[in-house]
Amino acid sequence: MANTARAINQDRLVNLFLDLARQNTPPRAEKAASDIAFHVLETLGFTCEYDDAGEKVGGNVGNLIAFKKGSIEGATPIFFSAHFDTVEPTPGLEPIIEGDIIRTDGTTVLGADDISGLAPIIEAMAILHEEQIPHGDIQLLLTICEEIGLVGAKHLDPRRIKAKYGFVLDAGPPVGSFVYSAPTQDTFEVWIRGRAAHAGAQPEDGISAIHVAAKAIARMQIGRIDPETTANVGIIHSGTATNIIPFECYLKCESRSRNPEKADAQRELMLSIFREEAEAVGATVEFKVEREYEGYVLGLDDEVLKIGREAAESIGMEYIPRVTGGGADANVFNLGGVPTTVLGCGMTNIHRHDEYVKISDMVASTQLVLAITETAARRSEKN
Known part of the structure; x- marks a missing residue:
């Protein structure tokens, strides 16, 4: 059964990205961005709560854990994840839009790492809610302090993860790529x-x-x-x-x-x-x-990658398995026993002042999150 790529509210997606980017959220100071996500997700029917990771690391907020009960009994439960923190403070950042590109004036990073993961996840959940798309249980693990050693994910109690497979939006393009091995x-x-x-x-x-x-x-x-x-x-x-x-x-x-x-x-x-x-x-x-x-290696036939491949191909997107030289929260989740892959997003030139993101890539990421959600909903939890 094939999906078609869902229509995306591009203006709302871009405005959410801009709203998040304007927050100054270096590690241990992510509250402004996380409060935005918390409020939006509650309006979309998610049960939201913060854990105590912020207290443990001396930050001003913990990891945001959001859950939405599925409408399909027995469907494979999944989670999506991204992180709130950016590699450096960004006070006074004012994003610039030039056609399909969002960038800064060159005096700071943009924070597309990882807002280009956060915004598509939240927008996908908005469409899921508005269109009443059938789905299994969905959990969102939105973390703090990723950029200083995956610290937020390390302090997230693995017993709080209710999903069977995970998808972390936190790698560079192309959209449609799935990381199966990390160092x-x-x-x-x-x-x-x-x-x-x-x-x-x-x-x-x-x-x-x-x-x-x-x-x-x-x-x-x-x-x-x-x-x-x-x-x-x-x-x-x-x-x-x-x-x-x-x-x-x-x-x-x-x-x-x-x-x-x-x-x-x-x-x-x-x-x-x-x-x-x-x-x-x-x-x-x-x-x-x-x-x-610790690094991880997923088998190309592992179920989490099968879901990713079926989802990508169902909306006419090329599926690209890849390796990476960077770590992500997926390293922690895999170590904790939840098979998790990292998805390529639109972030380009990350950790640099000429960082940018393509709006079209964020739209594609949103469509892919929805396709993964619908694909998982068709699969039994017993898989």
Whole structure:
């Protein structure tokens, strides 16, 4: 049984996107956007509540958990998810519309990561309600603090997830793509400690922590290691004045791979290089390692991807299974035992000030959410 792509209220979708984008919602400060979603979803017949994740992370609001009872008994229950936070504060952001494109003036990010996921989910639920489209149980898991390590999802009690399969709208285009494999990521902090000395009078007495760090980094392969693996040195802090040999250098690095053993190996290689360079000149080094999230691999025949494929093809959309080098809340949900895939949205140039989204992609995302909802409604919970 095929669906046709549902007609979308494009003006309402765009206005919702703009309303959400104008809120200043960096991690731990998502309340303004979440209150908008809470109010709209309640008018659409959802039971809405916040969990205590905000309290646990020092934020001003928790994850928003919304539920709507299905009209089809025994249909496969599903959830949709997106996150409220953006990678940086966006005070005074005023989106600019140019034809099919929404962008900023270039002074801030747009927040299409992840408003281009949030707005289509909410608009799809509005159409579902207005047109009385038959559906199974639907849950929305709208999270906080995703951009700082999937923190909101990590603090969401997995026992509160009532769905059998999940769909997270939080990847770049094309719409119609479904992520079946995502990486494991480790972050590690490094403190190199040398010996301070006057840089002009007694440089021979000093051990430069910056120099140790530089020599170590110069030995490392950074960026793309292989098709599955990447590494990065993202933060370096050191020094107090030009006339002082720097005693300490702090670095924050990461390794990630869709092969967990490779993620471990890359991390240990980088740590060993820091250790060797420090020991070579009599400096010391200290590490703190944190597993940010575990990777996942879905089988291409897994039911969650079958639902995605049937839904996409039913509305004439190309189905594209893909892998990714980035993590998303789906990593946490899969680890918790709920098969979950990430959908490509319209967000482009994410985490950059030239970020933009295509309105046509958001319309397509909304149609895909509806198609997934209708496809799941035709499948038995026993599948």
